[in-house]
Amino acid sequence: MTGQAAGPADGAGERHAGHAGPAGxxxxxxxxxxxxxxxxxxxxxxxxxxxxxxxxxxxxxxxxxxxxxxxxxGERLRSHQWYGTGGLRSFSHRARTRQLGYLPEEHLGxxxxxxxxxxxxxxxxxxxxxxxxxxxxxxxxxxxxxxxxxxxxxxxxxxxxxxxxxxxxxxxxxxxxxxxxxxxxxxxxxxxxxxxxxxxxxxxxxxxxxxxxxxxxxxxPGHWRDQVLGSGTDMWKYWDDRRAGLIGDRELAELETGLARxxxxxxxxxxxxxxxxxxxxxxxxxxxxxxxxxxxxxxxxxxxxxxxxxxxxxxxxxxxxxxxxxxxxxxxxxxxxxxxxxxxxxxxxxxxxxxxxxxxxxxxxxxxxxxxxxxxxxxxxxxxxxxxxxxxxxxxxxxxxxxxxxxxxxxxxxxxxxxxxxAGALVHNADVIRPRERPLADEGGVAVLRGNLCPDGAVIKHIAAEPRLLRHTGPAVVFPDYRTLQRTIDDPALGITPGHVLVLQNAGPVGGPGMPEYGMLPLPAYLLKQGVRDMVRISDARMSGTSYGACVLHIAPESAVGGPLALVRNGDLVTLDVPARTLRLEIPDAELARRRAAWTPPPRRYERGYGALYTEHITQADTGCDFGFLARPGRTPDPCAG
Known part of the structure; x- marks a missing residue:
């Protein structure tokens, strides 16, 4: 039955049974x-x-x-280069392993x-x-x-x-x-x-x-009163309820004890x-x-x-x-x-x-x-x-x-x-692991988008979004960075409606830096109080896998390196069409070219240390955000040579 271990896997006999014996x-x-x-x-x-x-x-x-x-x-092991080749270095390595408390017969060969x-x-x-x-x-x-x-x-x-x-x-x-x-x-x-x-x-x-x-x-699993909680997912949900005034400090304190048990x-x-x-x-x-x-x-x-x-x-x-x-x-x-x-x-x-x-x-x-x-x-x-x-x-x-x-x-x-x-693997609950004829969605849970706003691609987890938003056109409300978003999102003077598209810039691999999980942009508190729980949100950031919503993520190239996301302005119309796999900024090419010519890169946040190394060598989201000098196989020296 699923969940039952077969055999004496807890380590029958001595805890380190046989570790002192020679190889063979x-x-x-x-x-x-x-x-x-x-x-x-x-x-x-x-x-x-x-x-x-x-x-x-x-x-x-x-x-x-x-x-x-x-x-x-013995000699066929990589570790033999350290321990068994003779000479001063092997002598030193064996002596230092004795210093660790081990006898030669415990590790050699x-x-x-x-x-x-x-x-x-x-x-x-x-x-x-x-x-x-x-x-x-x-x-x-x-x-x-x-x-x-x-x-x-x-x-x-x-x-x-x-x-x-x-x-x-x-x-x-x-x-x-x-x-x-x-x-x-x-x-x-x-x-x-x-x-x-x-x-x-x-x-x-x-x-x-x-x-x-x-x-x-x-x-x-988490628990709160009569609710079974999912970490992350329910944290976002109940935090929005707190911002909407639906729960208070007492409920929030109770949730703190039940989310992660x-x-x-x-x-x-x-x-x-x-x-x-x-x-x-x-x-x-x-x-x-x-x-x-x-x-x-x-x-x-x-x-x-x-x-x-x-x-x-x-x-x-x-x-x-x-x-x-x-x-x-x-x-x-x-x-x-x-x-x-x-x-x-x-x-x-x-x-x-x-x-x-x-x-x-x-x-x-x-x-x-x-x-x-x-x-x-x-x-x-x-x-x-x-x-x-x-x-x-x-x-x-x-x-x-x-x-x-x-x-x-x-x-x-x-x-x-x-x-x-x-061979022999079974499904024991067809509600949790559904059969092919009864899927949760007909297509995979992540869609890849293309368009003039994301020439190198973007992604959306469409199964976690409200279906009505998967085809949507709305005016942009642009936040140049996450701190500005946090400071101003609840300001009624912005005039944000459920039909707007929230846009966050400079949150990508270089701009973040590190591409923080800012992609599930918070909604204005006054909209939460009206019952709104999802809007189209686009950014060059990531979002937590426990998050949800119509959030377009990983826009490449990112705004901090001059991607089209950097050119979006308040009021620009943005069209999301998930079935067509497109994301477009409804602005003439000539206007985009004019804006690009006037664009200047934001200052880098790190001037020294690892952060500076990171921003210098990081690749874009569509290629995995690896360091360019590590992103492919290549020859490296034998550590024991010379």
């Missing part, structure tokens, strides 16, 4: 048993990968074990697994990952490997300002360089909050070692859930891992199994480049669109694909979106939450609904093919 047959059989566990996972539901199949150390069975081959031990942990006290989405890292290390020991934990940057969506997106590429760079410069053979990546997932995978893809991603998992990421299909689902669809997690609630005991079992699996991947030298193929990215896009996932996935998947040498574009999203229905009835576009999705079948069950749209003969980290990974 024992390590090989441990790795093989991990293969058997992974291959059995799909048949038992989305959490079953969290337990080994059969007795520990038993003969390997299943498709993954059949291709395991000879274990990569064994796969060294980096456990990259984004835990910190300030990140509520990841606060449980300190314990999960211990489970991962336990799994590595059990499989005959040698785990080393690395603390890496924590990107807290809630607390980090001006936006964690400013630091996604920094974590990606840190991940790549740590994996490249230290004696590691494989990596387990622990993350889940919005920018952490793409950052860890971008860095790991560039380093191209065997790697497994461990999603942080969604938090428990446990560690973990937002339990709606927001950015975190979208990106971890995309990671699973790509094939870099254990089956079903992306939806296990953060505080469920199955989450710890999954973490331990991921450690065991990573050792197996090292033995088989299955690197991320073998998994992150063109077909894998197309399947991830298909899954995201069918889930009604976050618009942020567009930027992150384009950036991640670039690190893999795959050119993924907005045209790919548009092409796939026209063929994929939305089948996940999840907030903010639907009714249910991630725990409901998990016990309805999780992503393995969900993917069976769209299996004919997927490339099922590509490999994953857990199985030789996606087809085998999905």
């Amino acid at each position: 047959p024992a390590a090989a059989s441990a790795a093989a048993s991990v293969s058997a566990a992974a291959s059995a996972s799909a048949a038992s539901g989305p959490v079953s990968a969290a337990g080994p199949a059969g007795p520990a150390g038993g003969a390997a069975t299943g498709p993954t074990a059949e291709r395991a081959g000879e274990p990569r031990t 064994k796969p060294v697994i980096a456990v990259l942990n984004t835990w910190s006290d300030i990140n509520p989405c990841h606060v449980h990952l300190r314990d999960r890292a211990q489970a991962v290390k336990r799994g590595v020991w059990q499989a005959g490997g040698f785990p080393l934990e690395f603390p890496v940057a924590t990107l807290s969506e809630t607390f980090q300002k001006p936006t964690p997106m400013l630091y996604r590429n920094l974590l990606a760079l840190e991940t790549e360089e740590l994996l490249r410069s230290y004696p590691v053979d494989g990596a387990v990546l622990l993350g889940g909050c919005d920018k952490s997932t793409p950052a860890l995978l971008m860095g790991a893809a560039s380093a191209d070692l065997p790697a497994v991603f461990v999603p942080a998992g969604p938090m428990l 446990s560690p973990g990421t937002c339990m709606t299909m927001g950015t975190a859930s979208t990106l971890t689902a995309a990671a699973e669809a790509l094939g870099v997690t254990l089956p079903g891992a992306s939806s296990i609630p953060a505080v469920d005991s199955g989450h710890e079992r999954m973490a331990a199994a991921s450690g065991r699996l990573c050792v197996d991947l090292v033995h088989r030298d299955l690197r991320l480049s073998s998994v992150l193929t063109r077909e894998a990215y197309e399947d991830a896009v298909t899954a995201v669109l069918a889930l009604g996932g976050s618009t942020n996935a567009v930027i992150h998947l384009i950036a991640l694909a670039g690190r893999s040498g795959v050119r993924l574009t907005l045209d790919d999203f548009d092409r796939i979106a026209r063929t994929v229905p939305v089948l996940a009835d999840l907030r903010p576009g639907g009714r249910y939450l991630m725990e409901d999705f998990h016990f309805a079948g999780g992503l393995p069950g969900f993917l069976t609904r769209i299996a004919d749209l997927l490339h099922r003969d590509r490999p994953t980290v857990a199985h030789p093919t996606l087809r085998e990974q999905l």
Whole structure:
């Protein structure tokens, strides 16, 4: 049954059982048993990968074990360059590892697994990952490997300002360089909050070692009085109710205690859930891992199994480049669109694909979106939450609904093919995971727009907008920056009506900088009091995956670099036509040319430091907002050479 772990995944026997033994047959059989566990996972539901199949150390069975081959031990390991080549440096490395408290037989000749942990006290989405890292290390020991934990940057969506997106590429760079410069053979990546997932995978893809991603998992559902709350989504909803005078300070204080009840990421299909689902669809997690609630005991079992699996991947030298193929990215896009996932996935998947040498574009999203229905009835576009999705079948069950749209003969980290990974996966609740004949929407949840206002593209999550606004023409009310918007939006003198189009400039990758989640522009309080809850809003910003509304986002090129959005003035007519996939500024070309000639760029906000580096090298939204010098594969020096 979905949610039940198969086998003694909690770590039978000694906590570090067998870690002191030398590499050899024992390590090989441990790795093989991990293969058997992974291959059995799909048949038992989305959490079953969290337990080994059969007795520990038993003969390997299943498709993954059949291709395991000879274990990569001793001189065939990358870490051998540090420890086993002879000479002064190897002598020094072995001495310093003894200084860490380890005997040579505990690590020499064994796969060294980096456990990259984004835990910190300030990140509520990841606060449980300190314990999960211990489970991962336990799994590595059990499989005959040698785990080393690395603390890496924590990107807290809630607390980090001006936006964690400013630091996604920094974590990606840190991940790549740590994996490249230290004696590691494989990596387990622990993350889940919005920018952490793409950052860890971008860095790991560039380093191209065997790697497994461990999603942080969604938090428990929220509760307030008789209402079930979705984090983020209901925060925006009730904050608008507060601004409209419908609830008071007492209700707001009660809501504070009920919105986020446990560690973990937002339990709606927001950015975190979208990106971890995309990671699973790509094939870099254990089956079903992306939806296990953060505080469920199955989450710890999954973490331990991921450690065991990573050792197996090292033995088989299955690197991320073998998994992150063109077909894998197309399947991830298909899954995201069918889930009604976050618009942020567009930027992150384009950036991640670039690190893999795959050119993924907005045209790919548009092409796939026209063929994929939305089948996940999840907030903010639907009714249910991630725990409901998990016990309805999780992503393995969900993917069976769209299996004919997927490339099922590509490999994953857990199985030789996606087809085998999905074998036996079931859907247990057809209201949460809908059948094809009863979709939430006929086309994918994100639409790509083109027009003279967004020559390089823009996106809108149309399933989260009021349908009446999907075709709309209205006069623009322009805000040159977010601070001006905050200061003036409630001023009745602006004369904003429900038919106006709210326009925010200078909130993109350079202008933000970091493209903050300002895209769900607040509505005037006096309109909220009249019952208005949606208007057309356009910007070069992003919005939270838990947000909603007729919000056109990611306009490229952005206004801060001279994109047409910078030329919009109060009163200009703007036409949005989602069915036609167009966004137009109804101004003659000659007038636009005159305005462009008079335009001057706004001053950059950062004069030094990382912010200045970021604004100098960041690319536009349509190409993934990566640094130009990182955005493609390329040769890098051997860290041990010379």
